[in-house]
Each structure stands twice: as C-alpha cells, then as structure tokens.
Amino acid sequence: xxxxxxxxxxxYNIMVTLGVLITAGGGGWTLLQSQLASIDRQIDTTxxxxxxRLDELQREEERxxxxxxxxxxxxxxxxxMDHEVSTINERIKIIEATRPTVGELQAIGTSTTRELLEIKxxxxxxxxxxxxxxxxxxxxx
Numbered sequence: 303x304x305x306x307x308x309x310x311x312x313x314y315n316i317m318v319t320l321g322v323l324i325t326a327g328g329g330g331w332t333l334l335q336s337q338l339a340s341i342d343r344q345i346d347t348t349x350x351x352x353x354x355r356l357d358e359l360q361r362e363e364e365r366x367x368x369x370x371x372x373x374x375x376x377x378x379x380x381x382x383m384d385h386e387v388s389t390i391n392e393r394i395k396i397i398e399a400t401r402p403t404v405g406e407l408q409a410i411g412t413s414t415t416r417e418l419l420e421i422k423x424x425x426x427x428x429x430x431x432x433x434x435x436x437x438x439x440x441x442x443x
Contacts, residue, residue, distance in 0.1 A: 330414075341402070356394075359383060
C-alpha cells in the first residue's frame with residue numbers, strides 16, 4: 303500500500319471543499335433573493351398604507367369643505383389638512399427615493415451571478431490543475 307503524504311491534498315478534500323463552496327454560494331444567493339423580495343414587499347405595503355391614508359385625508363378634507371361651517375374655522379382646518387397632505391407627500395417622496403429600483407435589484411443579481419460564475423471558473427481551473435498534477439505525479443509502472 304503506498305504511503306499517503308500527511309497534510310496533502312486529496313480528491314476527497316477537494317470534493318468536500320467544492321461542495322461547501324457551492325452550498326455556501328447557493329445559500330447566499332437564496333438568502334439575498336429572499337431579503338430583496340422581503341424589502342420589496344415592505345416597501346409596497348408601506349406605500350399602499352401611505353396612499354390609503356392620503357386618500358382618506360383627501361376625502362375627509364372634501365367632506366369638511368362641503369359642510370357649512372364658519373369661514374375662519376374652515377380655513378384653519380384646510381391649512382392643517384394641506385400641511386398633513388404635504389407631510390405625507392414628503393414621506394412618500396422619501397420612500398420612493400430610498401427604495402431600490404428594479405435596475406438596482408437587477409444589478410445586484412447580475413453582480414452575484416457574475417461572482418458565482420467566477421467561483422465556478424476558479425473551481426474548474428483548480429480541478430484542471432489537479433488533473434495535470436495527478437498526471438505528472440503518477441509513477442510509471
């Protein structure tokens with residue numbers, strides 16, 4: 303039985319390492335996709351909530367304007383409602399400005415895919431180098 307070099311690279315070690323790298327890469331990709339989908343759902347929920355609240359405020363403002371109340375009270379209320387509507391509009395603008403766009407999400411996905419392809423290429427290169435090394439180091443019979 304030939305002696306095995308201690309601490310040397312074996313096919314088993316290579317395959318285990320490749321399995322770990324592929325599993326970690328796949329898990330990272332899945333986690334990234336899950337987080338991006340979750341962020342998108344949260345943004346949509348928040349935007350719908352603000353839009354619903356804005357619609358409610360506008361309907362309330364319209365209802366109160368149609369009622370017969372004293373002119374001064376009506377003007378003060380209208381000012382408060384306009385301020386609240388403008389505040390909500392500012393919040394919506396901030397949300398829309400800070401949420402990632404489809405292009406940004408696609409760029410993240412493309413970048414991740416590119417990195418995974420580079421890792422696969424490195425693995426193929428290592429496998430090729432190991433095959434060459436195995437061919438060179440196999441003693442002739």
